[in-house]
Amino acid sequence: MTGPDRRTILKALAATLAGLSVGGLDPSASAASASADAASESWTTQTLGAFADTLIPGERRYPGDVVVAGAVAGPGAVQAGAVTLLHSPELPVAPLLPAIAALLDARAVAYAALRLIWLSPSRPPFVGLSFADRTALVGGLFDPDDLDRPIWQVMSLLVGLAFDTAGQQDTVEALGQGHPGLTWLRFPEPDADGLWRFPEFSYGRPLAALHPNTTPSGSPA
Structure with missing residues (x-):
């Protein structure tokens, strides 16, 4: 692959996961980014969107x-x-x-060439594939001997975080706004103070006594 090497991309992806795990994003920054994307979908945005839709598909946003x-x-x-x-x-x-999207588009060109699939020059190569072909291509990205497999593994994890946990938003705010993923998964609403409590233990009993130095937020001493 050209552009940034795999190590650079993987370091950035790892740092991204670390950043999300310790506090998420500034909602105003995310909103600004969403507005920009809605105004004009670049080829990078289109390719990444098609990749995300292949992993967790949904219905079309518009005809x-x-x-x-x-x-x-x-x-x-x-x-x-x-x-x-x-x-x-x-x-x-x-x-x-852009480099990650270009890598995926290059894989799409190679995939299409081997199967004599015509790709429209008016859209990114990966977007030009049918859903069945997108699925087959993405499945191959996770082959154990694929050199770029770690990149796609972390990218898929980020896609899952957006759908399963609304990683780009505060969870309470996301629920209040009807976040599609959380709503679809029937993610439970918090208590009135914005905290989640689970009075019924999944095994019918607590697995361990609460440590006396546990903080009010539930963090270990």
């Missing part, structure tokens, strides 16, 4: 949507903000997204 393939009913990763999360200027991976 003629070519990024979201519309393979299923209901919301998918794109509707849940996966591309917004990736593009957030707060995350180290944001400057490297």
